Amino acid sequence: xxxxxxxxxxxxxxxxxxxxxxxxxxxxxxxxxxxxxxxxxxxxxxxxxxxxxxxxxxxxxxxxxxxxxxxxxxxxxxxxxxxxxxxxxxxxxxxxxxxxxxxxxxxxxxxxxxxxxxxxxxxxxxxxxxxxxxxxxxxxxxxxxxxxxxxxxxxxxxxxxxxxxxxxxxxxxxxxxxxxxxxxxxxxxxxxxxxxxxxxxxxxxxxxxxxxxxxxxxxxxxxxxxxxxxxxxxxxxxxxxxxxxxxxxxxxxxxxxxxxxxxxxxxxxxxx
Numbered sequence: 001x002x003x004x005x006x007x008x009x010x011x012x013x014x015x016x017x018x019x020x021x022x023x024x025x026x027x028x029x030x031x032x033x034x035x036x037x038x039x040x041x042x043x044x045x046x047x048x049x050x051x052x053x054x055x056x057x058x059x060x061x062x063x064x065x066x067x068x069x070x071x072x073x074x075x076x077x078x079x080x081x082x083x084x085x086x087x088x089x090x091x092x093x094x095x096x097x098x099x100x101x102x103x104x105x106x107x108x109x110x111x112x113x114x115x116x117x118x119x120x121x122x123x124x125x126x127x128x129x130x131x132x133x134x135x136x137x138x139x140x141x142x143x144x145x146x147x148x149x150x151x152x153x154x155x156x157x158x159x160x161x162x163x164x165x166x167x168x169x170x171x172x173x174x175x176x177x178x179x180x181x182x183x184x185x186x187x188x189x190x191x192x193x194x195x196x197x198x199x200x201x202x203x204x205x206x207x208x209x210x211x212x213x214x215x216x217x218x219x220x221x222x223x224x225x226x227x228x229x230x231x232x233x234x235x236x237x238x239x240x241x242x243x244x245x246x247x248x249x250x251x252x253x254x255x256x257x258x259x260x261x262x263x264x265x266x267x268x269x270x271x272x
C-alpha cells in the first residue's frame with residue numbers, strides 16, 4: 001500500500017552538545033542571507049546606497065520576525081496568549097514551569113503584514129515610493145518563502161492531509177504509518193516558480209512600472225497559499241468549523257489588494 005511513499009524521519013538539527021541547531025533555524029538563516037544577497041544586487045542596480053540597503057535589511061528582519069510572531073499568537077492561539085502577553089514577545093514559557101522555548105509559533109500572514117508596515121516606514125525614511133520598494137523586495141520574499149517551507153518540512157509541521165493512496169510522505173516523527181501530501185514541498189515549489197517569474201519580469205524592465213511586480217506577487221503568492229491549504233491539515237481546532245481555514249481567509253484580502261495594485265500599475269503605464 002505504501003511502496004511509493006517516502007519515509008521521512010530526519011534529525012531535528014545538528015547536535016552541538018549543549019544545544020541543537022535546528023534545520024528550521026538554518027532555513028530561516030538561509031532565507032535571510034539569500035534575501036540580503038538579492039536585495040544588495042537589486043538595490044545597488046536601482047540606486048540605493050549601502051546605508052539605505054543596511055537600513056532596509058534591518059527593517060525587513062525585525063518586521064518579519066515581529067509580524068510572524070504576533071500573527072501566530074493573534075490569528076491562531078489568541079485564546080492562550082491573551083492571558084500570557086509576555087510570552088508573545090519573549091522566547092520563554094512562564095507556566096506551569098519556566099523554560100526557554102524559542103519562538104515556536106510563526107505565521108506567514110503575520111510576517112507579510114509586518115513587512116508591509118516596516119517598508120512603509122523605510123520608504124518614508126529614504127523618500128522612495130512604497131510600491132517601488134515593494135516591487136524589489138517581493139522577489140526576495142518569494143525566494144525566502146522557499147526556505148521557510150523547507151524548514152517546515154524538516155520539522156514535520158504544517159503537514160498535508162492523507163493521500164489515501166501509496167503516494168506521499170510518511171512523517172515518522174508523528175508516529176504515523178500512512179502517507180500524507182508533502183504540502184510544504186508543494187508550497188516551496190510554487191514560491192520558487194514565482195521567484196523566477198518575478199526575476200525574469202524585473203530583468204525585462206517591468207520594475208519600472210511602479211506596483212506591477214508587487215501586484216503580481218500578492219496575487220500569485222497568496223493564490224498559491226490558498227490552493228495549497230486544500231491539501232493541508234488545519235493547524236488549530238477551531239478551523240474545522242470554518243468553510244475555509246484561517247490561512248485561506250487571510251489570503252483573500254492580499255489577493256484582492258494585489259489585483260487593485262496591478263490594475264492601477266497597468267493604468268499608470270498606459271498613461272505614460
